[in-house]
Amino acid sequence: MSKILIRGAKVLGGEPQDVLIDGETIAEVGTGLSAEDAEIVEAGGKVLLPGLVDLHTHLREPGREDSETVLTGTRAAASGGYTAVFAMANTFPVADTAGVVEQVWRLGKEHGYCDVQPIGAVTVGLEGRKLAELGAMHESAAGVTVFSDDGKCVDDAVIMRRALEYVKAFGGVVAQHAQEPRLTEGAQMNEGVVSAELGLGGWPAVAEESVIARDVLLAEHVGSRVHICHLSTAGSVEIVRWAKSRGIRVTAEVTPHHLLLTDELVRTYNPVYKVNPPLRTERDVRALREALADGTIDIVATDHAPHPHEDKDCEWAAAAMGMVGLETALSVVQETMVDTGLLDWAGVADRMSFKPAQIGQATGHGRPVSAGEPANLTLVDTAYRGQVDPAGFASRSRNTPYQGRELPGRVTHTWLRGKATLVDGKLT
Amino acid sequence: MQRHLISAADLTRDDAVLILDTAEEMARVADRPIKKLPTLRGRTIVNLFFEDSTRTRISFEAAEKRLSADVINFSAKGSSVSKGESLKDTAQTLEAMGVDAVVIRHGASGAPYRLANSGWIDAAVVNAGDGTHQHPTQALLDAFTMRRRLVGRDAGLGQDLSGRRITIVGDVLHSRVARSNVDLLHTLGAEVTLVAPPTLLPVGIESWPCSVSYDLDSTLPKCDAVMMLRVQRERMNAAFFPTEREYSRRYGLDGDRMAKLPEHAIVMHPGPMVRGMEITAEVADSDRCTAVEQVANGVSIRMAVLYLLLGGNEPALTHARTTEEK
Amino acid sequence: MDKHANLHASDARPVLEGPDIARVLTRIAHEIVERAKGADDVVLLGIPTRGVFLAQRLAVKLQQVTDRKVPVGSLDITMYRDDLRLHPPRALARTEIPGDGVDGKLVVLVDDVLFSGRTIRAALDALNDIGRPRAVQLAVLVDRGHRELPIRADYVGKNLPTSLRETVKVQLTEEDGRDTVLLGVKAGQ
Numbered sequence: 001m002s003k004i005l006i007r008g009a010k011v012l013g014g015e016p017q018d019v020l021i022d023g024e025t026i027a028e029v030g031t032g033l034s035a036e037d038a039e040i041v042e043a044g045g046k047v048l049l050p051g052l053v054d055l056h057t058h059l060r061e062p063g064r065e066d067s068e069t070v071l072t073g074t075r076a077a078a079s080g081g082y083t084a085v086f087a088m089a090n091t092f093p094v095a096d097t098a099g100v101v102e103q104v105w106r107l108g109k110e111h112g113y114c115d116v117q118p119i120g121a122v123t124v125g126l127e128g129r130k131l132a133e134l135g136a137m138h139e140s141a142a143g144v145t146v147f148s149d150d151g152k153c154v155d156d157a158v159i160m161r162r163a164l165e166y167v168k169a170f171g172g173v174v175a176q177h178a179q180e181p182r183l184t185e186g187a188q189m190n191e192g193v194v195s196a197e198l199g200l201g202g203w204p205a206v207a208e209e210s211v212i213a214r215d216v217l218l219a220e221h222v223g224s225r226v227h228i229c230h231l232s233t234a235g236s237v238e239i240v241r242w243a244k245s246r247g248i249r250v251t252a253e254v255t256p257h258h259l260l261l262t263d264e265l266v267r268t269y270n271p272v273y274k275v276n277p278p279l280r281t282e283r284d285v286r287a288l289r290e291a292l293a294d295g296t297i298d299i300v301a302t303d304h305a306p307h308p309h310e311d312k313d314c315e316w317a318a319a320a321m322g323m324v325g326l327e328t329a330l331s332v333v334q335e336t337m338v339d340t341g342l343l344d345w346a347g348v349a350d351r352m353s354f355k356p357a358q359i360g361q362a363t364g365h366g367r368p369v370s371a372g373e374p375a376n377l378t379l380v381d382t383a384y385r386g387q388v389d390p391a392g393f394a395s396r397s398r399n400t401p402y403q404g405r406e407l408p409g410r411v412t413h414t415w416l417r418g419k420a421t422l423v424d425g426k427l428t
Numbered sequence: 429m430q431r432h433l434i435s436a437a438d439l440t441r442d443d444a445v446l447i448l449d450t451a452e453e454m455a456r457v458a459d460r461p462i463k464k465l466p467t468l469r470g471r472t473i474v475n476l477f478f479e480d481s482t483r484t485r486i487s488f489e490a491a492e493k494r495l496s497a498d499v500i501n502f503s504a505k506g507s508s509v510s511k512g513e514s515l516k517d518t519a520q521t522l523e524a525m526g527v528d529a530v531v532i533r534h535g536a537s538g539a540p541y542r543l544a545n546s547g548w549i550d551a552a553v554v555n556a557g558d559g560t561h562q563h564p565t566q567a568l569l570d571a572f573t574m575r576r577r578l579v580g581r582d583a584g585l586g587q588d589l590s591g592r593r594i595t596i597v598g599d600v601l602h603s604r605v606a607r608s609n610v611d612l613l614h615t616l617g618a619e620v621t622l623v624a625p626p627t628l629l630p631v632g633i634e635s636w637p638c639s640v641s642y643d644l645d646s647t648l649p650k651c652d653a654v655m656m657l658r659v660q661r662e663r664m665n666a667a668f669f670p671t672e673r674e675y676s677r678r679y680g681l682d683g684d685r686m687a688k689l690p691e692h693a694i695v696m697h698p699g700p701m702v703r704g705m706e707i708t709a710e711v712a713d714s715d716r717c718t719a720v721e722q723v724a725n726g727v728s729i730r731m732a733v734l735y736l737l738l739g740g741n742e743p744a745l746t747h748a749r750t751t752e753e754k
Numbered sequence: 755m756d757k758h759a760n761l762h763a764s765d766a767r768p769v770l771e772g773p774d775i776a777r778v779l780t781r782i783a784h785e786i787v788e789r790a791k792g793a794d795d796v797v798l799l800g801i802p803t804r805g806v807f808l809a810q811r812l813a814v815k816l817q818q819v820t821d822r823k824v825p826v827g828s829l830d831i832t833m834y835r836d837d838l839r840l841h842p843p844r845a846l847a848r849t850e851i852p853g854d855g856v857d858g859k860l861v862v863l864v865d866d867v868l869f870s871g872r873t874i875r876a877a878l879d880a881l882n883d884i885g886r887p888r889a890v891q892l893a894v895l896v897d898r899g900h901r902e903l904p905i906r907a908d909y910v911g912k913n914l915p916t917s918l919r920e921t922v923k924v925q926l927t928e929e930d931g932r933d934t935v936l937l938g939v940k941a942g943q
Contacts, residue, residue, distance in 0.1 A: 188537075196632030199537040199561030199607060204631065268545070269538030313546070315515055317536035317559070446845060453830070453846040462883040467833040735833070739843035 003027070004418070005035050009043035009379060011369050013345025016045060021375040024417040028371050041413060043379055049349045051083025051376030051414065053356040053365050054326065055146070055175070055253060056229060056301035059085070059116070061107065062100070063092025068306035068396050070107035073326070074114040076304070076395035078421035080326040081378035081411035082114055084357065084365040085304075089121040090151040096121035096132035098140035105142035113421050117362055120144040122163045122174060126152045131163060138170045145361045148175035150229055151276075153211060155181050160215060164224035173251075173359065175227040176215050178236070179277065183207035188317060190263040190278040198266060200316065203278045205233040212236050216243035216250050225249035227359055230303050232258045232277040234287035241296045251359050253301035254288050256332035257323055261285075261401060271312045271319030272401050275305070292351060293342040299356045302329045306397030324395050328388060330380060331407035338382075339408060345382075364417070379413035386410065394427055431743050432544040432553040433733055436564040436612040441588060443745045444615055448572050449585050450732035451725070457494060458728070465731075467739050468497035471528045476518065477503045477556070478534045483699060483723065484556050484566075488531050491730035497738075500527070515539060516548050523549040529738055530554070537561035537604075552737050560602050566698055567608035569729040571616055573722050574653050577694050590617035595647050597623045597679055598657030598706050599668075601630050605698045606657060610638050621647050625679065627668045628659075644679055648688040655696040656681050656706045672705060682708040686716065694718050766923065766938030770912060775895065775926075775933045778911035779808070782893055783815035785909050790860055793819075795888065797856055798826040801865040801877055802847035807928040808895060809864040825852035829863070829884075834876035849880070856885040862909075866924040868894040871905035896935055898922045 004021040011017050011029065018033035019026060054077065060068035068076075070087075077085045087104050089095035095104060101118035108116025120137035124130045126149045137144040147167060154160045154176060163174045184207045189195050191202025212228055216239065219226040228240065231252045243250045257275060262282050265273040273279060291297040305322025312319050325332075333352065337343040343351070357366025367373040385408050390398040414422035421428055433439075439447070457463055473492045477485050485501065492499045504518060519530060529552040532540045537559030544553040557563040575584040578592055594613055600606040600622050613620050620638035622629065633640060641647050648654065659675060669675045676682075686695065695711055697719040703709050711717060736744040770778070787793045793816060800809030806828040813826040830847040863877050874892060881890065893909035898916045916922060916937065923936040 191631050193632040193635040196630035196635070197607070199559050199604060202631060269541045270546075313516060315534065315536040315539040315542050317538075318515075450846050453848065456849060460884055464883060465833040466879065467838065736843050739833075739838055740841050741839050742842050744843040744845075 003035050003038035004041060004415070004420070005033060005038040006041045006043050006048065006377075006379065007033075009046055009048035010345070011048045012349050013047050016043070019048060019369065019377070021377075021415065021418045024375055026369065026371055026373050026375050029369060041379070046412065047345050047380045047382050048369060049081070049345065049378045049380060050353040050367060050369055051365060051378050051416065052081045052330065052352045053360070053362055054082050054085040054302050054304065054329070055299060055356040055360050056150070057085040057087055057304045057326065058090070058306065058322070059087045059104065060091065060306055062103065066396075067308045070104060070116060071111045071113075072394065072396040073304070073306070074108060074111055074116060075427050076324070076326040076393065077114040078414045078416070078427060079394045079411065080328070081330050081380065081414050082326060083376040083378070083414065083416045084115040084117060084362045085326070086117045086119050086146055086360050088150045089119050089148060090126055094121050094125050095119065096124050096126070098133065098136045098142075101137050101142040101144050102140050112416070112419070113427070114416060115362070115365065117146075117360060118142045118144055119146045119148050119150070119175070122147045122149045122154050123159060128152065128154055128156055128159060131159065131166065134163070134167055134172065135170065138172060145170075145172050146175055146227070146359075147172055148177065148229065150175065150177045153177050153179040153181060155211070157214060157218070161218050161222060164219055164226060165222045168224055171361070173225055173227050175229050176211065177229045178208045178211035178215070178231075180207040180211050187278070189266045189274070190280050192263065192281060194263045194266055198269070200266070205235050205280070205284075208233055208277055209235040209239055212239050216240070216248050219250060220246065220248045225251070228252040230255050230258065230277055230301065231288070231297060232280050232284065234284045237287045237291040237296055241291070244296065251298045252296070253299045254292055254297045255303045256300060256325055256329045256336075257401060258288055259285065259292070259300075259336040260332050265401070269316045271314065271316050272323070272399055272403070274316060274319050274321050275323050276321040289336055289340070289342055292337060293347070298351070299359065300329065300333055300352050301356065302326050306395055307399045308397060312399050322399065324393070324397050324400050327393055327395060328400060328402050328407065330411060331409045332402070334382060334409040335407055375415050375418040377413075377415045378411055381410045381412050382408065384408065384410040431737060432540075433564050433737060433745070434541050434544055434553065434555045435562045436567040436608040436615075439564070439612065439615060439745065441615050441617070444568070444571070444612060445586060445588055446744065447568055447729065447732050447736060448575060450736060451568075451572050451728040452581065452585060454731040454735070455725070455728040457731075458724070464494055464496060466496050467735055468492070468495040470498075471738055472498040472500065472526055473529045473531060473734070474500040474502055474522050474527045475556075476522065476530050476532045477501075478515070478532070478539070479557070481533055481557065484533060487723070487726040488556060488730050490727045491734055494727070495731055495734055497734070515543065516546070519543055519549045523551055527551050529734070531556050533557045535559055552743075554733065554737065557604055559604065561604050561607065563604040563608045564612070565726070565730055565733060566605050567612040568733065569722055569726045570609055570655065570696060570698070571612055572725050572729055573696065573718050574694070576725075577718065578652050578692070588616040589613060592618045592653070593621070593651045594618050595621045595623055595651040595654045596657065597644060597654060597681070599628045599659045599663060600624045600633070600657070601628045602663075603657050609655065610636050614638065621651070623647055623679065625669055625675070628663070644685065645688065648685060649690065651689065651693055653694045653696055654681065654689065655698070657698070658700065658702055659706045661702070661705070676705055680706050680708065681711050683710045686711050686714065689716075696722060698722065766921070766936035768934045769914060769937045770896070770935035772933035775911070775935070778895065779811050780815055782909045782911060783812055783819055786812075786816065786862060786893070787819050789908070793824065794822075795859045796824055797852055797859045797861050797887075798824060799829040799861055799863055799881070800826070801863060801873060802828055802830050803929055804924055804926050805865040807926045808866060812864060812893065825854060827852045829877055829880055831873060831876040831880050834879045836872055836876065851884055856881065856887045858886070858888050860889050860891065861887040862891045862893050864893045866895050867922050868892070868897045868907050868910075869900060871901045871903035874905050875903050895924055896922055
C-alpha cells in the first residue's frame with residue numbers, strides 16, 4: 001500500500017506536525033517524520049481535521065437524480081472535506097425498506113468518494129401512520145442506526161413514542177424533524193416582523209419548539225435517546241439546554257445556514273433563501289452560535305438539499321425548500337464560529353466529526369488524528385478567503401444562498417481511508 | 429432607476445402626492461366628450477392576471493385605453509402556485525412580443541417583485557395585487573378618495589393627508605389592501621389605526637407604522653375615514669372567528685355604529701363587499717360610503733401611474749425610499 | 755421669489771416692461787373685437803403656465819371693451835406633446851374649459867412665446883379632443899420666429915427677431931412677481 005506524508009499540518013489547529021499515512025491508517029504523528037517511499041504533501045500550516053461527518057444530507061437518489069445522485073452528492077461531500085454522510089430517507093421510493101437503504105449504501109461504496117450511511121424512514125412512506133421495518137433496515141447490509149422522516153415531522157405522539165422505544169432494541173436513534181404540521185400550514189418563512197410585511201405565510205418558532213419539548217419529555221419517559229434535526233430557534237436551544245440539564249438523552253444539530261443567515265434576506269423574494277425550517281432572526285442566530293459553542297447543540301449538519309434550477313427560478317411560493325451545503329459548510333462554520341472566537345479548530349473537529357460520528361455510530365469515522373486510526377482526514381487552508389462560485393460545485397445543483405459571498409477557508413485535501421478523494425481542491 | 433411600482437412602501441411622499449395630483453387632472457378627462465389622451469400611443473401593456481379579478485383588470489384596461497396604449501389581456505386562470513415556471517415563461521413570451529409594461533396580478537406574494545428583479549424581462553412591472561403582500565394602486569386610489577373628500581378636490585392639490593385619522597377594520601392578516609394602505613397613509617402623514625380580532629392581525633404587526641385596537645366602538649368617534657375590509661366567510665372554518673354573526677356584531681359596520689362617526693367622516697370599502705358581514709346594506713348604500721367613487725377614482729389613479737412610469741423616456745417617480753427607512 | 759426671477763438676470767435685457775405688456779394686451783383685445791366682430795362667441799384658452807394668466811388679463815380687457823363677460827379657461831397640452839419620449843414625464847397642468855364648452859365658438863388660444871409652433875400643434879390636438887370650435891385663432895405675447903411647423907399667430911404682442919443662441923423669458927406678476935420679457939443668451943454659450 002502507498003504511503004503519504006503530510007508535512008507541517010496544524011493537527012486540530014495545534015502546533016504544526018507531520019502525519020504519515022500508511023495504506024488505510026495513520027501510521028505516525030510527530031515532528032520531523034520522513035519516509036523514503038511516501039508521497040509528500042506540504043501542508044504549510046494548513047489545519048488538519050478528522051474527515052468531516054454529515055448526519056443530514058439529501059442525496060436524492062433514487063428518484064430525483066435530476067437534482068443529485070449518490071455520485072455527485074458524494075463528490076460534493078469530498079469537496080467539502082467530508083468522509084461520511086448520512087443520506088436522508090425522503091427519496092422516491094422512500095428509504096423505508098431494507099432494499100432501498102441497501103441500494104443507496106452500495107452506490108456509495110461503488111463510487112468511493114465518501115462513505116454513505118443511509119438513514120431509514122421512521123414510518124412507511126414518511127406518512128406518519130405506520131412504523132417502517134426499522135429492525136430489517138438495521139439488520140440489512142446498510143446497518144441503519146439513524147431513523148428519520150425528515151422533511152416531515154413524526155407528529156403523532158404515539159407513533160413517536162413507539163419509534164423511540166422500538167429502536168432501543170438495537171441501539172438506534174430517531175432524528176426528529178420538529179415541525180407541528182397544523183401550525184405550519186401554508187408556511188413560507190419565519191413568522192415575525194418580516195413575514196408580516198411581506199405577506200408570506202408564517203412558520204412560527206413555537207411549531208418547532210412545541211414538538212421538541214414533547215419529544216424530549218417522551219424520550220425521558222421511555223428512557224430513549226432522541227436527536228433533533230436542524231434546530232433553528234432560540235427557544236429550541238432553551239428547551240434542549242433544560243432537557244440536557246435534566247439528564248435527558250437528547251442531541252441536536254444546527255445547519256450552517258442557520259448560523260449565518262436571517263429572514264431579512266427573504267425581502268428579496270429570492271427562493272434561494274427558502275428553506276425548512278426557515279431562516280430565523282438575528283436573535284436566533286446568536287443563540288444558535290452560543291449553543292453550538294457551549295455544547296447545548298452537539299453538531300453541525302448541512303441539511304444539504306439540492307434542487308434543480310427551475311425549482312428555484314420562480315416565485316417564492318412555488319419554489320422548493322432547501323439549500324445545498326456540503327461544499328460551503330466548513331467555510332460558514334469558520335466564518336461564524338472560529339473567526340468569531342466562539343470555537344477553536346478542536347471544537348470544529350468535535351462538532352463536525354467526532355460527535356456526528358458518535359451519534360450516528362459511523363464506525364471508523366470521527367476518530368482522533370493519531371497512530372493506528374483510520375486515515376480519514378481533511379486538510380483546510382484557513383487563511384484563504386474567496387467568493388463562493390456555484391459554477392465550481394461538484395454537486396449537481398447550484399441552489400446555494402452564498403453565491404458571490406466572500407467566505408473564509410477552503411478544503412484542499414480529503415483522504416478516505418488513506419485514499420485521496422480531493423487533492424489541491426480537485427476531486428480525484 | 430426603478431421603473432416599477434411594486435409596493436406602496438417604495439413611494440416617497442412627493443412621489444405619492446405627484447401621483448394624486450396627476451390623477452386629479454386625469455379625472456377631468458372622464459368629463460370630456462372624448463375620454464382619450466394620445467400619451468401612450470405605441471406603447472403595449474399586457475394585463476397579466478393569474479387571479480380572477482374582473483374589477484381590477486377592467487380598471488387598468490380602461491386606464492390604458494384612455495391613454496391610447498395597446499392593451500393585451502392575458503388571463504392565466506386557475507393557475508395555482510404549483511405552476512411556478514409558467515410565470516417566467518409567460519412573461520418572457522410576452523416580452524418577446526414587444527411589451528413595454530406588465531400589469532400583474534398574482535396569488536403569490538412577491539411574484540411582481542420577482543418579475544421585476546429576476547432579470548427575466550426588461551418591461552416595467554406594475555403590481556395589481558400580489559398574494560397577501562401589496563396592492564399599491566388600490567392604496568393610491570383610497571388616498572385619492574380620502575384627499576378629495578377630506579381636503580377637497582382643488583384644495584387637495586399638492587397636499588398630503590397630514591393629521592387625518594384613518595381606521596382600517598377587518599381581515600388585516602390576509603389583506604394586501606391593508607398593508608399597502610398602512611404604508612402609503614403613513615407616508616402621507618395620516619394616523620392609521622387597525623381594528624380586527626387578534627386572530628386576523630399578523631404576528632409582527634408591532635413594527636408597522638400604525639396603532640392596533642381590538643375595539644371598533646371606541647375608535648369610531650375619533651376617525652376621519654373608516655375603511656372596511658372584506659372578510660371571507662371561509663375564514664370561519666379556520667377558526668379565525670366563531671361565527672359570521674359574532675364577527676359582524678363585534679367588527680361589522682351598521683347604522684348604529686356609523687352614527688358614532690364624526691359628521692364629516694367617510695366609510696370606505698375596496699370591494700367586493702360582503703353585505704351582512706363587515707358592512708350592512710344600510711351603510712353600504714348611504715351617502716357616506718365611497719365604494720362606488722373609489723372604483724371611478726381607480727381609473728384616474730391607474731392612468732396617473734401608467735403616465736408617470738411610461739409617459740416619458742424614464743419614470744418620473746423616484747422610488748428613493750428603501751424598506752429600511754420605514 | 756420664484757426661481758425664474760433671477761434667471762440670467764445679469765446678461766438678459768428686458769425687451770418689454772410692465773406698461774408695454776399692458777398696452778400690448780389692450781391692443782390685442784381691440785384687435786380680437788374688431789376681427790371677431792364684437793367677440794360674442796369668443797372663448798379664451800390659455801396654455802399653462804403663463805398663457806393662462808395672459809388669457810385672464812385679456813378677458814378683463816375684453817370685458818372693458820365689450821362690456822360683456824368673456825369665457826376664459828386653460829388648456830394643458832402636456833399629454834399631447836410630441837417630445838414626451840425625450841424627457842421624464844412632466845407634472846400635468848390644469849385643463850379648464852368654461853361651462854358652455856367650445857363647440858361652435860371662436861376659440862382664441864393664448865400663449866406667452868411662439869417659437870417652433872409645436873406647442874400650438876399640441877394645443878390644436880388637445881382642443882380636438884374637447885370639442886369642435888367654429889374657428890381657432892392664436893394670440894401670443896412674443897413671436898420670436900424659427901417656426902418648425904406651418905403655424906402663425908393671429909395676434910402678436912411683439913415680433914422679436916432672435917437667433918437660436920438667444921433665450922426669451924416671459925415673467926408675469928402672477929407667477930414670477932413682476933411683468934417683463936427678457937432676451938438673454940443660452941447658458942454655456
